[in-house]
Each structure stands twice: as structure tokens, then as C-alpha cells.
Amino acid sequence: MLLFWGQEMLQLYNDAFRPILTDRHPTALGMPARLFWTDVWHVVGEQLETVLRDGKDCLYENALVPTLRNGVLTDSYFDYSYSPVYGTNGTVAGVLTICRDVTSNVTAVRERSAMRDTVRLRQEETERANTALAESERRLRALVNASSYSTFSTSPDWSKMRQFAGKSSTNREWMQEYVYPDDQPSVLRNIEDAIRTKNNLEVEHRVRRADGSLGWTLTRAVPLIDPKGEVTEWFGTASDVTDRKGGDESRFRLAAIVESADDAIISKDLNGIVKTWNQGAFQMFGYTADEMIGQPLLRLIPKDLRYEEDEILRKLRAGQRIDHYETIRMRKNGETLEVSVTISPIRNEVGEVIGASKIARDISDRRRIERLLVQSEKLAATGRMAAAIAHEINNPLESLMNLIFLARQNSPVDAKAHRYLLTAEEELERVSHIARQTLGYYRDTGAPTEAYLHDLIENVLTVYASKFLTSEVAIDVRFNDLQKIVVSKGEMLQVFSNLIANAVDAMRQGGTLSISTRNIIGSGGNGIQIVIRDNGTGISRDHMPMVFEPFFTTKGNLGTGIGLWVSKQLVETRGGQISIASNTEKGKSGTAVTVFIPFAIPPSRPIAERE
Numbered sequence: 001m002l003l004f005w006g007q008e009m010l011q012l013y014n015d016a017f018r019p020i021l022t023d024r025h026p027t028a029l030g031m032p033a034r035l036f037w038t039d040v041w042h043v044v045g046e047q048l049e050t051v052l053r054d055g056k057d058c059l060y061e062n063a064l065v066p067t068l069r070n071g072v073l074t075d076s077y078f079d080y081s082y083s084p085v086y087g088t089n090g091t092v093a094g095v096l097t098i099c100r101d102v103t104s105n106v107t108a109v110r111e112r113s114a115m116r117d118t119v120r121l122r123q124e125e126t127e128r129a130n131t132a133l134a135e136s137e138r139r140l141r142a143l144v145n146a147s148s149y150s151t152f153s154t155s156p157d158w159s160k161m162r163q164f165a166g167k168s169s170t171n172r173e174w175m176q177e178y179v180y181p182d183d184q185p186s187v188l189r190n191i192e193d194a195i196r197t198k199n200n201l202e203v204e205h206r207v208r209r210a211d212g213s214l215g216w217t218l219t220r221a222v223p224l225i226d227p228k229g230e231v232t233e234w235f236g237t238a239s240d241v242t243d244r245k246g247g248d249e250s251r252f253r254l255a256a257i258v259e260s261a262d263d264a265i266i267s268k269d270l271n272g273i274v275k276t277w278n279q280g281a282f283q284m285f286g287y288t289a290d291e292m293i294g295q296p297l298l299r300l301i302p303k304d305l306r307y308e309e310d311e312i313l314r315k316l317r318a319g320q321r322i323d324h325y326e327t328i329r330m331r332k333n334g335e336t337l338e339v340s341v342t343i344s345p346i347r348n349e350v351g352e353v354i355g356a357s358k359i360a361r362d363i364s365d366r367r368r369i370e371r372l373l374v375q376s377e378k379l380a381a382t383g384r385m386a387a388a389i390a391h392e393i394n395n396p397l398e399s400l401m402n403l404i405f406l407a408r409q410n411s412p413v414d415a416k417a418h419r420y421l422l423t424a425e426e427e428l429e430r431v432s433h434i435a436r437q438t439l440g441y442y443r444d445t446g447a448p449t450e451a452y453l454h455d456l457i458e459n460v461l462t463v464y465a466s467k468f469l470t471s472e473v474a475i476d477v478r479f480n481d482l483q484k485i486v487v488s489k490g491e492m493l494q495v496f497s498n499l500i501a502n503a504v505d506a507m508r509q510g511g512t513l514s515i516s517t518r519n520i521i522g523s524g525g526n527g528i529q530i531v532i533r534d535n536g537t538g539i540s541r542d543h544m545p546m547v548f549e550p551f552f553t554t555k556g557n558l559g560t561g562i563g564l565w566v567s568k569q570l571v572e573t574r575g576g577q578i579s580i581a582s583n584t585e586k587g588k589s590g591t592a593v594t595v596f597i598p599f600a601i602p603p604s605r606p607i608a609e610r611e
Helices: 015-024 042-054 103-146 173-178 183-197 242-260 280-285 307-317 364-409 418-435 453-463 466-471 489-506 563-573
Strands: 002-007 010-013 058-064 065-069 072-074 077-088 092-101 150-154 160-163 166-170 202-207 214-225 232-241 264-269 274-279 322-330 337-349 354-362 449-451 473-480 485-487 511-521 525-534 577-583 592-599
Touching: 010 015, 015 065, 015 092, 042 058, 042 077, 042 092, 058 322, 077 103, 103 453, 160 466, 173 183, 183 202, 183 214, 202 485, 214 242, 264 280, 274 485, 307 322, 307 337, 307 354, 337 364, 418 453, 418 489, 449 453, 449 489, 453 466, 453 489, 453 525, 466 489, 473 525, 485 489, 489 525, 489 563, 489 592, 563 577
Parallel strands: 473 511
Antiparallel strands: 002 010, 002 092, 058 077, 065 072, 077 092, 150 160, 150 232, 160 166, 202 214, 214 232, 264 274, 264 354, 322 337, 337 354, 449 485, 511 525, 525 592, 577 592
């Protein structure tokens, strides 16, 4: 019993109420209800205030009142009533509460109800399981009857076999009747292993068919084990896999052909992801199968050609085939190669395109030969053109040289005009020599002589002096070739003239032309190195591989495209080397041409007898 007195609802209770308070007695005695019952005030507060206000009795049964007991808030159930207690003035002065803890009763009732529900659910589950089992058995019987599999059961030691079709054999007669003799030992070993380990059996073997032909069967069996762990029976199926084995052999042969092919044979899905990768692909591109399978094929395509893959995938999705498409692909080491690819769509059993097979063939050698043939045609055309040029310009050149000779004879030897005429006569002689030479297609009968290369370079600089002035090109020379070298002066003048003219043309806004010579000692022999450097616009990386090809020029209509080609022929004929380095980066642009002429004359092709 509990009494709440006054508007503050001070608490007074008897000893029977103390068990409900547990460890909170005697703290609760005399405390305001609102301060003490904070944990349940949301449940009982409004009820108490209603009794104080209205003076009406209230009764609650099996009410849930969460109660703090021994420091833990627990779900508790109570039967309790509120009755108003009146004061001397006839107003409600307090509330008398009579309560009884019925938590154990409510819990027991609920547990019994839950147990009944559990029993009911289990009964329903059992009924459903029995129904499902019956249906499963019906379907299994139908499946066995309709299946192409042969089903059987055997005794635990496989000595007796019963086929569900009705035929039975005992004492291992089934082995002699059913299994091909050559395969019987391996089948028997597999059975013995399965009996010993009580594991599933799976074995492929040959059988003699009713028509006398050999076929392949896949036999599977599972052990039925009792509660004691002993095998009571084996249940199995035998299926005809002759067609699959034949298909497997065909696939194995095809796989062996694909794996041994020199061409790269690749398959991919419609997102361009590699699915298969043969040994030929590894040899061609340098990536192993582990590195490429599951990766996008874009890894092989240069960035500037990746648009091709989108177009290829578009055609594949439309079911189109791509034959002998020639393009560029990239190896693992970054090198590029020319390939011819044939791409065919792969379809599933309903005809839908699900991927593609690609055969790539390296045609780099073939294309290189084609380019050599084209270059040979260009060279032949050059020879024909050169012969015509020589025929057409030799006569007027002879007239010009005669006139200059006469003018030089009639001018004072110490006059500046006499020196200019002498230089002009030498240059015209060089032009005549070039015309007669017809771009390297004749026998040069001029004997080589010893000369300082810097003297020849200075001769060329004198000829181009006016061009340097008008082009605002400064000259920086550093000559350190301390030894004469045996060369054809006309050829070397032609080489230096071509290189210097190209350098000046590259510096359209002016600049500095640097020329250096020095004796060097190298593993390839001793000789003289000449470096001609400009700070012009430079040559792009794409053009660098073609600068020595005939008729290739970056000058548009201003260039013939044969200057560097001729220079390379002349230098290499002399046994020398020529190379170019260039940069187009703003602020660092320019080109450097390095020429090396060995002191030794090539023994295989004397200069005076070369073609």
C-alpha cells in the first residue's frame, strides 16, 4: 500500500510495498512522487493528477510499468488502484494506491502462449516439409523417368547393382558387362577409394554400346550413411558424354592450334575487356596472359588511335566482321608495331553477339619492305630527273663559267671584284659538279685531296654572308680540327652548304648559328666531329624519323626534300655518320646536326671509284 499526500504527493508506504522498491528503500519514504518516480512518471503521473483533480477511483490490471530495480530498469506488470483521500475541508488531500506485482503471472501466461505458438508453427512447418518431400519425390521419379541418365543403386561394397530401369547384376558382373576392359582397373581403383573414404564417386570411362561402338560415360555416385556413420547403399547416375568428349577433343585441338600460332589470337567482350590471350600475343606484345586477361584492350592502342576501338566495338555489336584492318599497336616496352587485324563477332547459342575474336599479324617487316620499294622508286625517279637536269643546265652553266672567266681575266688581281668572280667561278663549278653527279648516280672521277674541314666551312660561310646579314643570324665558330683529312672537297662543300642553309631557314626571326669542329678518338675510329647548331623552331618528334628520306621537307614549297638525303649519302659513302637532335619546346627550341668523318678511308668503296 502506498499513500501520496498533498499537492507535492509525498510518499508514505507500508512494509508490504518495500519489495517493489528494492534498494531504493528508505530513500523513497517522504520524497515527492514527481522526483522519485521519474522513470515511470510518463505512465503514472497523469493518472495520479487526474485522481487529485477529479476525486475518482481508478483500477488498472496487468499494466506494464517499467521499474528501476537494483539499478536496472526492468519491465514489470502490476494490478493497482487509485482512491482519493479527503481532508477535513472535504477536498482531495491525497491518493491511496493499492498495488500487487503480477509480473511472474503475466510472464508465465505469455510464455505458455509463445510455447503454443511455437508448437503450432512447428506443426505447420512439418506439414509443409512433408508436402514438399512428397512433391520432391514425385518430381524425382518424373525426372528419372524422363532423364537421359541411367540411375542405379549399389550395395555398400558395390558387389551388387540395381538399375532403376529394372535390370540387375550381381558379383561385379556389371563391371565386365558395362565397362570397357582397358578402363576397368582405373574404375575399380576409384570405387575402392570411394568405399574407403566414404566420399562421392565421379569417374569417366568408356563403354561398349549396343551397336558395338565405343562411347564415353560419366558415372557419379553418393553414399547413403546411417546415424552410426556406416554406408548402407550407394545411389548413382550414369550419363552419356560421348558428344562432349568429342567436342572436348576438338576444342583441345583448336586450343593447341591457337596456342602454337605465331599470330596474336585474342578474345574480348563487348566492353573491350580481354578474355583469352595466346602465346603469340605474348610474343608480339610482351604482356603475359595473367597481365592482360581482365584488362581493357586499350592498353595496346596508342592514345591518338583509341577512337578506333569505339568504332570497332560499334561494328561488333551490329554483328559486322572487320577484315585485314591495318593499324598501329603498342608493345609493353612502349615500342609501336604495324599490325593487320581481323575481328569476328562471337555469338551465343541464340545468336546474340557476346564478344569478339581478334587475330593480329605483325606486318612491320612487310610494310618496311614496301617503304623500301617506294623509296627505290623515288630514287629511280630521282636518277631520271637528275639526268634530265644535267642535260638541260650543263650548256648554260658552261657559258656562265666562260663569261666569268673572261671577266676575271680582265679585272685586276688585287681588286675585290676579282676575288668575288673567283668565288663565283668556284660555286658555279660546284653547281656544274652537282649536275654532272646527278644526285649520286655517276662515277665521281675527281681525286680526293687533303684539306682542313674548317677551311671548307669558312668557304661556305663566305657564300652565305649576305643571307646571314638579311636574316639577322649571328655566327659563332669554334674550330679545333688540328689535322687535315682526305675528302672530296666538292662533296664536303655540298654537305656543309645543305646543313648551313637548313639552319638559316629554321631561324626566320633571327638567331645564332654555332659551328664547332674537333678531333675525336672513339671506339669506331679516330676522326673529326662537326656540330652545326641553330636556335630556330626545331623539328617535331613526328617528323624526326623521316628527315633523311628523299623528298621529305618541312619547308613547304620552299624545300625540295633532297638536301639532307644527299648529305647522308655523301657522309656515309665516305665512311662517316650523321645524326640530328632537335627540340621544339618554347625557349629551348633548336636543332643540332652532328657529322663524323673518320680519318681512315673506307677500304671497300674508295672515294674515287664509288657510285
